[in-house]
Amino acid sequence: MSGLADIGVRIVAAQDGLSGNGHALIHELDKRLERLAEQGATDAIDLRGLPLSAADLQMLEDFLGVGEIEARIDALGLTRVYETAYAGIWRVTYYSEDGKVVADVLEVTRQPGIITTPPGDVADACGRLREALGDLPPLPGRSTNNCEAS
Amino acid sequence: MNDDQTLEQALLRQGVSRRAFLKYCAALASLMAMPASAAPALAEGLAKARRPAVIWLSFQECTGCTESLTRSFYPTLETLIFNMLSLDYHETLMAAAGFQAEAAREAAMARNHGKYLLVVDGSVSTGLDGSYSTVAGHANVDTLKRAAQGAAAIVAVGTCSSFGGIPKANPNPTAARPVSDIVHDKPIINISGCPPIPEVITGVLAQYLTFGAIPELDEHRRPRIFYGNTIHDRCYRRPFYDQGKFAKTFDDEGARNGWCLYELGCKGPTTYNACATVKWNEATSFPIQSGHGCLGCSEPDFWDKGSFYKPLSTPTWSDRAPLAAGAVGGLALGVAAAAVARHRQKRITEEQ
Incomplete structure (x- = not known):
């Protein structure tokens, strides 16, 4: 076998790789941010659903920059959330348990839903907290740690 | 899980958190090409599903x-x-x-x-x-x-x-x-x-x-x-079609440059499927990206539509969506190129 090296393959790269779609997306974000500021309307853009080249994505990242908050959520794999330099525009990237990107979204909102505590979790936590509290010795002067009984 | 539990109840019982579920729905919405803003509604619907x-x-x-x-x-x-x-x-x-x-x-x-x-x-x-x-x-x-x-x-x-x-x-x-x-x-x-x-x-x-x-x-x-779209409409090689740049054989300069495979019989223009966007093997590649034309396997009677390696003989008009002017220009080039390619293939066959 002569080997794969004998097969001449030449990759022809585009000049700068920019399709113009990244630029157009920033205009879209401008309009949506205006709606958030004036009407409180939230929105989200799925970056994987758009024809963006690697260069487009890089341009978008560089343009939007990084703001004050970054969070990492560990639930069924990692989720990385950060606010861009433009307050109200968040980048939310969801990874699978083996580290592959499964969704990549720009959210125009004051707080991405994935960070907010789900109401059901609050109710569950309340029950668990009381249960755990029951295992501690009672405070001086109280006969029980049970919230409901007090 | 028993059949009476909702999906949310079942997942919580298995230790899957509500946040993890919301995340799962965001990924699902992305896969299903739904607007990203639909993920919370999807989560709500799915949580209640049995x-x-x-x-x-x-x-x-x-x-x-x-x-x-x-x-x-x-x-x-x-x-x-x-x-x-x-x-x-x-x-x-x-x-x-x-x-x-x-x-x-x-x-x-x-x-x-x-x-x-x-x-x-x-x-x-x-x-x-x-x-x-x-x-x-x-x-x-x-x-x-x-x-x-x-x-x-x-x-x-x-x-x-x-x-x-x-x-x-x-x-x-x-x-x-x-x-x-x-x-x-x-x-x-x-x-x-x-x-x-x-x-x-x-x-x-x-x-x-x-x-x-x-x-x-x-x-x-x-x-x-x-x-909803043809392979051709979403193909990353589509710009080469519009420019009239085609691979003529599987080992020529055009093939090496990654040009359009239309002349080599690609059925992308008449095939409706998500290969060019969802792709295969964890979104690694799809046939055209690997250098072979689309066979049109998601269309009726694809096996009986002639050779996989003969260019489409009919214009690739989409009967469902009007093509943009630029695409029509490319289409004319494509049809002419296909006619020439069919002639060349016939000659090669006769010589053999």
Whole structure:
């Protein structure tokens, strides 16, 4: 076998790789941010659903920059959330348990839903907290740690 | 999970948090090409869903569709069958066999009458009263008719059950038919492809589960979210077509430069599927990216449409969407190039 090296393959790269779609997306974000500021309307853009080249994505990242908050959520794999330099525009990237990107979204909102505590979790936590509290010795002067009984 | 629990209750019991569930829905929305803002509504719908019973019947097929399904990356098959569906009968995946398996199917059909989802892969033989293909002594055609009676909807997975596929190819010795030729009184969703993209199979099932309704279908009963565009429309080599840059053989300069494969018989312009966007093997690649033209496997009678390596002989007008002026320019170049290529191929054949 002569080997794969004998097969001449030449990759022809585009000049700068920019399709113009990244630029157009920033205009879209401008309009949506205006709606958030004036009407409180939230929105989200799925970056994987758009024809963006690697260069487009890089341009978008560089343009939007990084703001004050970054969070990492560990639930069924990692989720990385950060606010861009433009307050109200968040980048939310969801990874699978083996580290592959499964969704990549720009959210125009004051707080991405994935960070907010789900109401059901609050109710569950309340029950668990009381249960755990029951295992501690009672405070001086109280006969029980049970919230409901007090 | 028992069938009365909602999906949210079941997942919480398994230690899957509500946040993880919301994340799962965001990924699902992205896969299903829904607006990203729809993820919370999807999560709400899915949380309340009760998993439907699924009965999967395999007829004249090669098991490629099931092979494909087991490679679904997101949602994985495990997520689907352990959390979202109750897969009550699948000859390849279930442990039971023989009388025990048949009894399980009958029991599941009776218990969920009118509510179960019937999934079919493989074409249905109708020749010699269906005796070309039988399971447990019953002709496939009879099994299908009986199982269809109690089904809420039927999902035909693969080109064989959707359109007849390879068993129906000329001269069709077993008189193979698609499911839609046999069953006329139930909603049918066709997920064509030979095989279909794994994420498309799981995505359609997840979507049905979420909304409890049939998605919007095209004229071949395929869900528009996955089959709404041609491979050509979404192909990363499309700009070369528009510029009239074509590979003429599989080893020429054009092929090395990654130019359009239209002249080498690519059926991308007439094939509706999601290969160019969802891709295969965890979105690694798809045939055109690997340097081979599309075979058109998700279209009816793809096997009988002439050589895979002859350029399309008809203009690639889409009868559903007007083409942009730029694309029409490219189209003219493409049609002319195809005529020249056919002539050259004929000459090569004659010389041999």
